[in-house]
Amino acid sequence: MSAQPATDASNIVIDVQGVGIEFYRSRRRKLSLREMVLRRESTSPTETFWALDDISFTVSRGEAVGLVGSNGGGKSTLLKTVAGVLIPDTGSVQVRGGVAPLIELTGGFLGELTARENVYLTAGLHGLSKEQVDDRFEEIVNFAGPQVQRGLDMPFRHFSSGMQVRLGFAVITTLDEPIILVDEVLAVGDKDFREKCYERMESLLENGRTLFLVSHSEGDLRRFCTRGLYLQSGKLVGDGPIEDVIEAYNETPAS
Amino acid sequence: MLKRYNLIWERRAILDTLVRRDLRVRYARSWLGYLWTIIDPLAMALIYFVVFALIFKRPDAGHHPYFLFLVIGLLVWQWFNASINETARALLAEAKLVRSTNLPRELWVIRVVLAKGIEFLLSMPVLIVIALVYVITGDTHLNWKLVLFPLAVVLQAFLQFGIGLLLAPTTVLADDTIRVVRIVLRMLFYATPIIYSLDLVKGWAAHLFWLNPLSGIMEMYRAGFFHDPVAKGPIVTSIVISIGFFIWGAYTFARMERAVLKEI
Numbered sequence: 333m334s335a336q337p338a339t340d341a342s343n344i345v346i347d348v349q350g351v352g353i354e355f356y357r358s359r360r361r362k363l364s365l366r367e368m369v370l371r372r373e374s375t376s377p378t379e380t381f382w383a384l385d386d387i388s389f390t391v392s393r394g395e396a397v398g399l400v401g402s403n404g405g406g407k408s409t410l411l412k413t414v415a416g417v418l419i420p421d422t423g424s425v426q427v428r429g430g431v432a433p434l435i436e437l438t439g440g441f442l443g444e445l446t447a448r449e450n451v452y453l454t455a456g457l458h459g460l461s462k463e464q465v466d467d468r469f470e471e472i473v474n475f476a477g478p479q480v481q482r483g484l485d486m487p488f489r490h491f492s493s494g495m496q497v498r499l500g501f502a503v504i505t506t507l508d509e510p511i512i513l514v515d516e517v518l519a520v521g522d523k524d525f526r527e528k529c530y531e532r533m534e535s536l537l538e539n540g541r542t543l544f545l546v547s548h549s550e551g552d553l554r555r556f557c558t559r560g561l562y563l564q565s566g567k568l569v570g571d572g573p574i575e576d577v578i579e580a581y582n583e584t585p586a587s
Numbered sequence: 588m589l590k591r592y593n594l595i596w597e598r599r600a601i602l603d604t605l606v607r608r609d610l611r612v613r614y615a616r617s618w619l620g621y622l623w624t625i626i627d628p629l630a631m632a633l634i635y636f637v638v639f640a641l642i643f644k645r646p647d648a649g650h651h652p653y654f655l656f657l658v659i660g661l662l663v664w665q666w667f668n669a670s671i672n673e674t675a676r677a678l679l680a681e682a683k684l685v686r687s688t689n690l691p692r693e694l695w696v697i698r699v700v701l702a703k704g705i706e707f708l709l710s711m712p713v714l715i716v717i718a719l720v721y722v723i724t725g726d727t728h729l730n731w732k733l734v735l736f737p738l739a740v741v742l743q744a745f746l747q748f749g750i751g752l753l754l755a756p757t758t759v760l761a762d763d764t765i766r767v768v769r770i771v772l773r774m775l776f777y778a779t780p781i782i783y784s785l786d787l788v789k790g791w792a793a794h795l796f797w798l799n800p801l802s803g804i805m806e807m808y809r810a811g812f813f814h815d816p817v818a819k820g821p822i823v824t825s826i827v828i829s830i831g832f833f834i835w836g837a838y839t840f841a842r843m844e845r846a847v848l849k850e851i
Contacts, residue, residue, distance in 0.1 A: 415687075415689055417687065417848060439684050442612055456600075456601065457604060461600070
């Protein structure tokens with residue numbers, strides 16, 4: 333089986349060319365105002381490293397791509413760059429069609445408001461109109477489970493963290509965006525809910541959505557992905573069928 | 588640059604959602620809710636009225652009637668103060684959302700100014716009632732220069748967009764910006780004709796006041812409520828400086844965006 337469907341140009345939904353992102357190392361995360369006003373050379377040397385270094389690849393519609401690599405390899409950075417929440421220092425990222433990011437699932441939720449209000453607001457932030465949310469509201473709440481359903485008019489901060497994530501997952505996965513980005517969120521929730529998430533993701537894939545998944549679980553990667561990208565210290569060292577990439581990763585000695 | 592702002596205009600439905608969210612959160616837990624936006628400036632106006640008009644016996648501190656003069660100044664200041672304080676934290680406060688949604692990042696700043704602007708407009712009924720009382724008692728007459736009022740609202744909004752767009756990314760990169768902002772705001776309160784009128788400032792200092800865009804904005808807000816002559820110079824400079832701040836802010840924000848996204 334070929335992991336690479338026809339790379340016909342019109343089918344390309346994610347086009348990453350020569351992307352590099354440079355981060356600071358070995359210095360305080362933040363500058364003090366003094367450092368900004370008085371020139372920088374007076375303080376610690378600015379050592380930098382490339383979290384992503386000259387990454388190029390394309391993803392076609394309907395592909396399911398898994399990102400493989402050790403911690404600090406640049407997987408999440410790459411995912412964020414594709415999601416448009418990081419801007420590359422070199423190269424370009426082009427994404428055709430909207431992105432449903434399963435990153436920081438509960439980021440849009442406010443503890444003060446009820447779960448119901450939060451669903452409308454978060455879906456609204458991702459571009460759904462009130463009528464569209466009305467239509468999907470049942471589906472979202474059913475998916476999140478009976479506990480959430482009972483607490484719909486309760487302030488969101490009274491929810492357990494598991495319930496918060498359920499609701500977050502339910503909202504984001506009802507978006508119509510053709511590309512879904514997943515950053516290790518499948519590890520949350522209890523076993524039943526995780527299974528439910530898996531089923532939802534599979535049905536999304538069957539609908540022809542494009543999936544971009546970061547995971548350390550080989551099971552997840554094998555289950556969802558057909559193609560793998562292997563990132564090592566910010567460089568793309570492998571791109572091929574998921575089995576081959578996982579194998580390459582496992583053979584690499586831990587450094 | 589135009590393209591960016593075009594995109595923001597296309598996303599105005601999201602802006603609307605965010606502003607509603609702000610207002611809802613603000614009033615979700617408080618009992619008196621919206622009344623607080625009025626009680627605060629009214630209490631301040633009362634304090635300054637007692638101190639200057641009753642204790643110091645200086646009814647000439649501002650235009651007559653002094654209480655009306657104070658209320659306009661303090662309501663305008665409240666919008667400015669809240670906008671600057673909160674836009675400075677706009678990106679940090681919503682760090683999770685900034686990290687997880689690909690919206691034009693300027694939205695986080697603009698929405699604060701608009702939400703605070705709506706609170707400002709919601710306090711207008713109080714101003715209208717106070718003005719009407721003075722009109723009925725014959726202490727003042729409204730005049731055609733009231734048309735400057737809505738213009739001042741727009742100008743002030745642009746000034747605050749500009750300053751906010753400068754401050755929000757700076758705060759992400761340097762934490763202490765917030766402290767500097769607080770001190771500067773406190774000084775600016777006294778350096779702005781809020782509790783006194785601009786014509787009390789004489790000589791070279793008067794021209795220095797022209798550089799404070801709020802001087803001209805205050806003149807515009809008050810023009811329709813009082814007979815006193817309106818200073819045109821500060822109004823012209825405030826228009827230039829406010830638009831200048833907006834353009835400066837827009838460019839600076841775009842330039843700092845990449846670094847900000849890495850830090851947040």
